[in-house]
Amino acid sequence: MSGPFERVGVRPLPPAPPQPRQRRGWPVCSAVILAAVVLVCLGSGLLPGGDPAYMDLQNCGVPPSARFWFGTDAMGRDVFAMIWAGGRVSLFIGAASAAASTAIGVAVGAAAGWAPGWVDGLLMRLTEILLSVPSLLLVVLLQAALGRPGPLSLALALGAVGWTGIAKVVRTEVRQMRRCGYIQAAKSMGGGFFYLLRRHMAPNFFPSILFMIVMNVRNAIAAEATLSFMGLGLPPETVTWGAMLSLAEKAALGGAWWAVLAPGIFLAAVLLSMTSLGERLRGRAGQGEGNL
Amino acid sequence: MAGEVLLDAQGLAHAFPLTRTMSVKALDGLSFQIRRGEVYGLVGESGCGKSTAARCVMNLLRPQAGRVLYRGIDTCDPKAFRANRRMLQRNRQLIFQDSAASLDPRMRVGDIIAEPLRLQRVTPPRGTCRDEAAFQMKYVGLDPGYLDKYPGELSGGQRQRVAIARALAMEPELLVADEPIASLDVSIQAQIVNLFKHLQAEHGFSFLFIAHDLAMVEFLCSRVGVMYRGRLVEEAPARELFARPLHPYTRALVSAIPIPDPRRERARKPVEFRGGELPPGGLWTEASPGHFVLEERGDAP
Amino acid sequence: MKLGSWAVRTGKKLLALLFSLLALATAVFYISRLAPGDPLVAYYGQRAERLTPDQRAQAEERLGLNDPIWVQYARWWENALQGDFGISYKYKMDAAEVIASRAGNTLVLGGAGFALIFVLAPLLGALCAWREGGPLDRVLCRLGAAVSCIPEFWLSLVAILVFSAALGWLPSSGAYSVGGGGLGDRIAHLILPLGVVVAGHLWYYAYMVRSRVLEEARADYVLLAKAKGLGRGRVLLRHCLRCALPSYLSLMAVSVPHILGGTYVVEMVFSYPGLGTLAYESARYQDYNLLMLLCILSGGVVMCSGMAAQWISGRLDPRVRARDGEGAEP
Numbered sequence: 001m002s003g004p005f006e007r008v009g010v011r012p013l014p015p016a017p018p019q020p021r022q023r024r025g026w027p028v029c030s031a032v033i034l035a036a037v038v039l040v041c042l043g044s045g046l047l048p049g050g051d052p053a054y055m056d057l058q059n060c061g062v063p064p065s066a067r068f069w070f071g072t073d074a075m076g077r078d079v080f081a082m083i084w085a086g087g088r089v090s091l092f093i094g095a096a097s098a099a100a101s102t103a104i105g106v107a108v109g110a111a112a113g114w115a116p117g118w119v120d121g122l123l124m125r126l127t128e129i130l131l132s133v134p135s136l137l138l139v140v141l142l143q144a145a146l147g148r149p150g151p152l153s154l155a156l157a158l159g160a161v162g163w164t165g166i167a168k169v170v171r172t173e174v175r176q177m178r179r180c181g182y183i184q185a186a187k188s189m190g191g192g193f194f195y196l197l198r199r200h201m202a203p204n205f206f207p208s209i210l211f212m213i214v215m216n217v218r219n220a221i222a223a224e225a226t227l228s229f230m231g232l233g234l235p236p237e238t239v240t241w242g243a244m245l246s247l248a249e250k251a252a253l254g255g256a257w258w259a260v261l262a263p264g265i266f267l268a269a270v271l272l273s274m275t276s277l278g279e280r281l282r283g284r285a286g287q288g289e290g291n292l
Numbered sequence: 293m294a295g296e297v298l299l300d301a302q303g304l305a306h307a308f309p310l311t312r313t314m315s316v317k318a319l320d321g322l323s324f325q326i327r328r329g330e331v332y333g334l335v336g337e338s339g340c341g342k343s344t345a346a347r348c349v350m351n352l353l354r355p356q357a358g359r360v361l362y363r364g365i366d367t368c369d370p371k372a373f374r375a376n377r378r379m380l381q382r383n384r385q386l387i388f389q390d391s392a393a394s395l396d397p398r399m400r401v402g403d404i405i406a407e408p409l410r411l412q413r414v415t416p417p418r419g420t421c422r423d424e425a426a427f428q429m430k431y432v433g434l435d436p437g438y439l440d441k442y443p444g445e446l447s448g449g450q451r452q453r454v455a456i457a458r459a460l461a462m463e464p465e466l467l468v469a470d471e472p473i474a475s476l477d478v479s480i481q482a483q484i485v486n487l488f489k490h491l492q493a494e495h496g497f498s499f500l501f502i503a504h505d506l507a508m509v510e511f512l513c514s515r516v517g518v519m520y521r522g523r524l525v526e527e528a529p530a531r532e533l534f535a536r537p538l539h540p541y542t543r544a545l546v547s548a549i550p551i552p553d554p555r556r557e558r559a560r561k562p563v564e565f566r567g568g569e570l571p572p573g574g575l576w577t578e579a580s581p582g583h584f585v586l587e588e589r590g591d592a593p
Numbered sequence: 594m595k596l597g598s599w600a601v602r603t604g605k606k607l608l609a610l611l612f613s614l615l616a617l618a619t620a621v622f623y624i625s626r627l628a629p630g631d632p633l634v635a636y637y638g639q640r641a642e643r644l645t646p647d648q649r650a651q652a653e654e655r656l657g658l659n660d661p662i663w664v665q666y667a668r669w670w671e672n673a674l675q676g677d678f679g680i681s682y683k684y685k686m687d688a689a690e691v692i693a694s695r696a697g698n699t700l701v702l703g704g705a706g707f708a709l710i711f712v713l714a715p716l717l718g719a720l721c722a723w724r725e726g727g728p729l730d731r732v733l734c735r736l737g738a739a740v741s742c743i744p745e746f747w748l749s750l751v752a753i754l755v756f757s758a759a760l761g762w763l764p765s766s767g768a769y770s771v772g773g774g775g776l777g778d779r780i781a782h783l784i785l786p787l788g789v790v791v792a793g794h795l796w797y798y799a800y801m802v803r804s805r806v807l808e809e810a811r812a813d814y815v816l817l818a819k820a821k822g823l824g825r826g827r828v829l830l831r832h833c834l835r836c837a838l839p840s841y842l843s844l845m846a847v848s849v850p851h852i853l854g855g856t857y858v859v860e861m862v863f864s865y866p867g868l869g870t871l872a873y874e875s876a877r878y879q880d881y882n883l884l885m886l887l888c889i890l891s892g893g894v895v896m897c898s899g900m901a902a903q904w905i906s907g908r909l910d911p912r913v914r915a916r917d918g919e920g921a922e923p
Binding site: 125128129131132133136137140141142144145218222225226229230232245248249257260261264267268271272275276279 | 750850862888
């Protein structure tokens with residue numbers, strides 16, 4: 001009945017429209033910049049060039065030159081060397097505070113998601129209270145209460161203020177997972193809460209919070225810079241990018257632009273690369289063809 | 293065959309709150325018994341409380357009333373449960389309806405199957421956990437090459453086999469399966485049900501098989517209980533129930549089972565059931581040996 | 594009895610609000626007392642270090658700093674409930690007065706910033722969504738991300754460098770020129786700080802709107818609208834933007850304190866006499882009364898705007914209402 005089809009002619013198809021360039025690869029540029037800055041900061045002790053604390057009083061306020069690549073600040077310190085030394089402190093604070101906030105956030109979030117309703121309500125109320133005070137203010141208060149100002153205490157204070165986002169995400173995920181088959185199966189097989197958290201829930205909610213962890217590092221660095229700038233952070237002799245900028249504030253009106261631009265550009269570059277890395281980690285949300 | 297009573301559910305009752313004022317009664321005085329080596333089928337329409345019953349039996353949910361006795365131990369009593377925790381957690385295993393959700397998407401198949409062994413700290417009879425997992429996989433008909441795959445890479449039927457392998461790894465006395473085939477293709481359903489029959493014959497475990505597909509239940513089970521709105525309305529050996537259904541609801545269900553012959557099927561008319569709430573009270577009478585019906589007051593069988 | 598249950602629920606929320614404020618006040622009180630540092634420095638300035646022990650004891654007695662903390666706390670509440678929030682050590686005036694005198698400036702800056710952002714963000718976001726993937730969208734996204742990453746204080750510094758020091762167009766500090774000034778002078782002083790505040794926050798909200806609109810655009814009903822023949826712009830405006838609006842409104846409601854608080858840093862750099870500078874001075878120099886009042890005020894603002902946001906999103910999206918009030922999980 002139906003034999004092979006007869007060819008009656010050939011009509012060429014119009015060429016396919018060009019595929020939109022895939023923009024969802026890794027932000028290579030950011031990764032490279034970030035890696036470079038981190039590496040040089042970590043190895044800054046081995047760099048040639050000046051000691052960041054050495055004040056060459058004959059060369060105060062010198063614009064960038066062959067000898068001082070980024071110039072010197074108002075007290076004669078080599079800006080180039082200070083950038084890397086300051087970067088080390090800033091990066092340490094970022095990492096330490098992110099670790100602290102992740103630990104607290106996961107603990108609180110998991111407890112709120114798993115425990116009976118009233119514990120959840122209480123913890124959420126606590127988070128609300130914490131969020132209602134301007135965070136910088138709270139950090140200042142906490143750091144003062146922790147005693148000796150230093151990078152570690154500042155990092156802990158920042159961590160104690162920044163855990164709320166992670167806690168919320170973990171709480172939602174744990175709530176959802178509570179009902180999931182594999183959690184109930186593991187529970188009926190004899191798994192206790194910590195086993196479930198470690199073995200089943202953490203690997204599953206980790207990608208969601210990875211983005212927030214990176215953002216926390218970034219926010220901690222920005223917060224530390226802001227606080228140092230206002231003189232509320234670390235002791236004045238510690239070199240960080242924020243402290244450099246606070247000294248540069250006065251120099252700015254006198255026209256010493258290099259002292260303002262150098263730490264600022266590095267700060268902005270680090271923050272920007274962390275943000276784009278974080279965005280990439282947030283995943284492929286919003287993929288698919290828009291219908292517009 | 294009168295064997296020892298393994299599982300005895302007595303008067304289970306549980307209600308879920310919907311809003312502040314309304315709640316839905318999932319279980320309303322459910323009682324049944326499962327003997328050693330018996331395959332007990334629990335059927336009913338969606339929402340009649342079968343899954344809730346499974347969860348109560350496995351102690352994942354604490355019923356608001358009633359108790360569940362396993363080998364004579366009251367598992368709803370926290371003290372007794374804690375004292376016998378090991379035994380209870382090893383000898384009773386659960387298989388879920390949604391195979392994708394019941395397997396941790398971030399664990400490999402081999403680890404999933406061996407997890408109960410690790411949790412209960414049992415030395416695997418086949419040497420290492422990995423060997424044990426491979427053995428169990430072969431046993432349920434999966435290629436051991438899948439040991440290192442993730443559940444997302446398997447098909448629905450394969451995932452369900454993994455869930456079965458995980459349940460069998462502990463060599464349980466009681467296997468509870470909550471609608472294990474509902475989400476599978478029909479041809480795969482047949483395969484899994486055959487697998488169940490085969491495994492049960494070999495191992496001899498007791499099996500609580502919850503489903504709403506009566507044809508499968510008729511094939512697999514030795515004893516069947518029919519649930520409606522949280523209560524058992526009829527309970528009998530499988531052959532007896534399908535040959536002579538007594539309760540109006542059971543009659544409606546049985547008459548709705550499609551016959552594969554289109555001519556006969558078209559000639560039939562399914563029996564209608566009036567639906568709605570069952571009148572409270574009612575007598576649980578034995579119409580014939582082993583065949584129980586819920587009789588409403590004033591009804592005659 | 595719908596009215597009754599609504600009243601009960603609102604009553605409960607108010608109680609929760611009060612309780613939270615109480616907890617906040619207690620926490621701030623205790624923490625600020627625990628911090629090392631000398632409140633007398635705020636009062637007497639540098640002379641505090643040269644006080645003899647007797648004079649110091651007298652001063653502490655006068656300021657009531659000798660009593661145990663809970664006594665001081667109780668005394669504070671006693672006075673507060675009568676409207677007396679104590680004296681700011683530094684300014685030697687009523688704390689409430691100090692705040693009132695400065696609050697206006699901050700409100701102007703924060704309020705104008707909020708209004709600008711509120712209006713510009715949806716426009717920008719919708720624009721980007723409309724041209725999604727095109728060169729404009731890409732450029733704006735990159736630029737926006739870069740600008741929002743830059744810390745505000747650095748933006749302010751650069752703005753001062755460029756617009757004040759180098760170009761001399763705009764004044765760099767204060768709210769008005771010495772000796773008062775007219776409206777034009779005020780506005781001139783406001784431009785740079787306002788610009789920095791808006792630039793710092795705008796992209797965050799514009800991006801939210803953009804993401805939300807794009808999310809809506811992926812829904813099936815948009816495809817249907819296009820199939821019916823509606824033009825792209827109409828679909829965007831009438832459907833996608835409208836659906837994105839509820840979450841945008843509730844986001845803005847919650848962001849009131851964030852934006853108002855975000856002016857603190859800008860105020861400091863521009864020496865703008867507002868609550869921001871006040872807050873940090875009081876934190877730094879242990880000006881307790883001022884600090885307490887500021888914390889309570891800001892806490893109150895946050896909680897109220899949080900409640901407002903919840904109420905708004907409840908009205909706009911019935912699913913949120915069901916989840917919050919009436920539902921319960923089985």
